[in-house]
Amino acid sequence: MSNSRGGYVNPYLSGAVLGLVLFGAFWLTGGGLGASGGINRIQLAVAQKVVPDVVDHNAYFAHTAGGSKNPLANPLVPMLAGVVLGGFLSGLAFKRVKVEVRKGPSISVRNRLILALVGGIIMGWGARMARGCTSGQGLSGGAVLSAGSWAFLMAFFAGGYAMAWFVRKTWN
Amino acid sequence: MGPFAHTMEWGTTTVYVVSFIIGIGFGAALEMAGFGDSRKLTGQFYLRDMTVLKVMFGAVVMAAVLLGLFSAFGWIDMSLVWINPTYLWPGIVGGLVMGVGFMIGGFCPGTSVVAASTLKVDGIVFLIGVGIGIFVFGLTLPQFEGFWLSSNYGHITLPEVFHVSKGVVLIAVVFVGLFSFMLAELSEAKFGEGMQGHELHILPRRPLSWAAVGLLIVAAGAAALKGEPTGEDLWLRIAPTAEKAIKDRTVYVHPLEVAEITRNTDLYTVVLDVRDEADFNLFHLRESRRVTQAQLDDPGFVKKLSSMPDNTVFFTVSWDETAATEAWKKLKARGLANVYIVEGGINNWHRIFPVPPCLGKPAKGKHEDETPYLTYFRAVGDCCNTAYPEVAYKQIPTDCYLEMTHDPHVHSAAGSKEPEGPDVKFKHKVKLKKKRAVTGGCG
Numbered sequence: 001m002s003n004s005r006g007g008y009v010n011p012y013l014s015g016a017v018l019g020l021v022l023f024g025a026f027w028l029t030g031g032g033l034g035a036s037g038g039i040n041r042i043q044l045a046v047a048q049k050v051v052p053d054v055v056d057h058n059a060y061f062a063h064t065a066g067g068s069k070n071p072l073a074n075p076l077v078p079m080l081a082g083v084v085l086g087g088f089l090s091g092l093a094f095k096r097v098k099v100e101v102r103k104g105p106s107i108s109v110r111n112r113l114i115l116a117l118v119g120g121i122i123m124g125w126g127a128r129m130a131r132g133c134t135s136g137q138g139l140s141g142g143a144v145l146s147a148g149s150w151a152f153l154m155a156f157f158a159g160g161y162a163m164a165w166f167v168r169k170t171w172n
Numbered sequence: 173m174g175p176f177a178h179t180m181e182w183g184t185t186t187v188y189v190v191s192f193i194i195g196i197g198f199g200a201a202l203e204m205a206g207f208g209d210s211r212k213l214t215g216q217f218y219l220r221d222m223t224v225l226k227v228m229f230g231a232v233v234m235a236a237v238l239l240g241l242f243s244a245f246g247w248i249d250m251s252l253v254w255i256n257p258t259y260l261w262p263g264i265v266g267g268l269v270m271g272v273g274f275m276i277g278g279f280c281p282g283t284s285v286v287a288a289s290t291l292k293v294d295g296i297v298f299l300i301g302v303g304i305g306i307f308v309f310g311l312t313l314p315q316f317e318g319f320w321l322s323s324n325y326g327h328i329t330l331p332e333v334f335h336v337s338k339g340v341v342l343i344a345v346v347f348v349g350l351f352s353f354m355l356a357e358l359s360e361a362k363f364g365e366g367m368q369g370h371e372l373h374i375l376p377r378r379p380l381s382w383a384a385v386g387l388l389i390v391a392a393g394a395a396a397l398k399g400e401p402t403g404e405d406l407w408l409r410i411a412p413t414a415e416k417a418i419k420d421r422t423v424y425v426h427p428l429e430v431a432e433i434t435r436n437t438d439l440y441t442v443v444l445d446v447r448d449e450a451d452f453n454l455f456h457l458r459e460s461r462r463v464t465q466a467q468l469d470d471p472g473f474v475k476k477l478s479s480m481p482d483n484t485v486f487f488t489v490s491w492d493e494t495a496a497t498e499a500w501k502k503l504k505a506r507g508l509a510n511v512y513i514v515e516g517g518i519n520n521w522h523r524i525f526p527v528p529p530c531l532g533k534p535a536k537g538k539h540e541d542e543t544p545y546l547t548y549f550r551a552v553g554d555c556c557n558t559a560y561p562e563v564a565y566k567q568i569p570t571d572c573y574l575e576m577t578h579d580p581h582v583h584s585a586a587g588s589k590e591p592e593g594p595d596v597k598f599k600h601k602v603k604l605k606k607k608r609a610v611t612g613g614c615g
Contacts, residue, residue, distance in 0.1 A: 014205030015230020030175030035282030082195020091290035119277015120301020130266025148258025159271020
């Protein structure tokens with residue numbers, strides 16, 4: 001198998017480690033990994049403070065954050081905090097903590113950031129449509145052999161390959 | 173036996189602390205793989221850097237095999253593990269949209285968190301975008317809510333779709349994974365940066381790598397050979413505690429409490445009658461459903477019951493208690509939560525709630541187990557008031573009803589009156605428990 005390049009751990013080894021963490025999550029808590037769920041809850045906590053009327057009058061938001069409900073009272077929130085810490089620690093260990101913008105050589109920083117924001121919005125919308133992001137739906141659902149999660153994974157890769165040509169300037 | 177959050181009844185704090193620690197592992201695993209770098213991530217879709225496929229598929233295969241192995245050997249109860257429900261088309265459309273978002277923005281939600289944690293500005297901006305996108309989804313959901321809720325196949329898994337055993341699926345997943353890794357190596361050798369002139373290695377080179385591949389195949393094979401636990405295996409796992417519950421009679425619920433729970437609008441009651449059809453037709457509790465032995469032995473049937481709302485209380489019932497208890501064991505073994513037995517069965521029901529004179533009279537001779545206590549004059553099904561004592565006697569006046577109440581005054585007054593059961597003291601036993609400590613996914 002290929003050697004690690006660019007200071008990254010061998011992908012198969014990282015995959016095995018990630019698989020162990022994923023399995024551990026199921027074995028310990030009965031639920032898998034999730035990222036967008038935690039982001040959703042933090043987003044709702046902010047919305048609850050800023051636009052409480054909107055949250056209370058939208059069934060989808062109110063389900064998690066309506067009235068006096070605390071959207072942060074969910075294991076996915078401490079998990080998200082752990083992801084930040086874990087990513088930071090690994091970044092420290094491999095000397096990758098650095099303020100920078102990652103992009104292809106032929107795109108400006110400003111445009112890259114605009115596209116990051118647009119892509120993020122599309123991703124957030126899609127992740128709720130799919131009832132989970134690549135972690136909660138793809139990894140976790142895939143590991144428990146959920147039929148819909150495998151269909152989702154194929155759709156995700158199909159969407160990516162279909163889009164790749166149009167944004168090649170951003171990355172190459 | 174896992175999942176420990178449920179089997180050891182962890183409190184909220186413990187679950188949060190454990191989730192935090194799992195999160196650290198998750199974040200570190202993503203970062204060390206290079207998932208904090210948008211250019212590395214998107215390389216997947218230009219075939220130059222297949223890290224995303226290798227890491228994700230590797231993790232899924234690893235976790236799936238371990239879960240299969242642990243389930244087969246009884247170290248984890250898969251009925252307590254969260255299986256993402258399949259909403260097929262919303263999932264596919266969501267996946268396609270996410271693929272597009274990934275290529276434009278360079279991350280998925282989890283990886284953008286890791287990028288943000290290592291101070292990548294594009295990651296931070298993307299993360300803010302995700303928050304906005306989720307908010308926009310909530311605002312726009314009313315426009316397409318029908319679609320979002322469509323094609324719901326429940327918690328269906330690949331073995332159920334293809335009608336093969338889980339072991340077969342696991343072995344297939346391992347080999348598809350290994351095959352895709354070889355394609356990934358091929359692709360990187362052809363399109364990768366700085367790979368020109370490198371030797372092509374589509375097979376592992378180091379003995380350790382071969383050992384890892386071998387171990388994975390052996391583990392999947394062992395899970396397949398051992399097979400998924402049968403109903404009996406599952407029962408043996410819980411037998412010590414469950415037998416005690418039967419002996420202490422904590423699972424036998426007094427008919428008055430059954431009626432009380434049926435009346436409780438916060439709860440949903442399902443009565444499963446395990447008698448045969450002829451007996452069921454003679455008399456059964458209102459809105460009870462007959463279940464056959466074949467259904468009780470079918471994991472798919474129990475899974476359907478399990479996916480009912482959390483506030484569902486199940487009761488099994490037979491003429492007496494023997495058959496109902498056997499059914500309870502089967503349901504309990506497959507992890508059905510909040511399942512109880514109607515104390516004394518239908519026969520006891522008749523002793524507690526008044527039997528209309530036209531229904532039957534006590535049978536003569538010595539009572540044998542699992543036979544009716546009444547000699548029924550005819551089959552009434554649930555068409556008599558004693559079949560639903562939770563409702564005040566205000567339903568369709570059957571001929572039985574007319575025989576019982578000649579007083580028209582009683583008839584008109586009924587309906588506004590709270591139903592009154594016989595004045596019997598009994599102990600409440602039903603305690604609603606959550607099915608899972610943690611529901612996974614991104615809920």
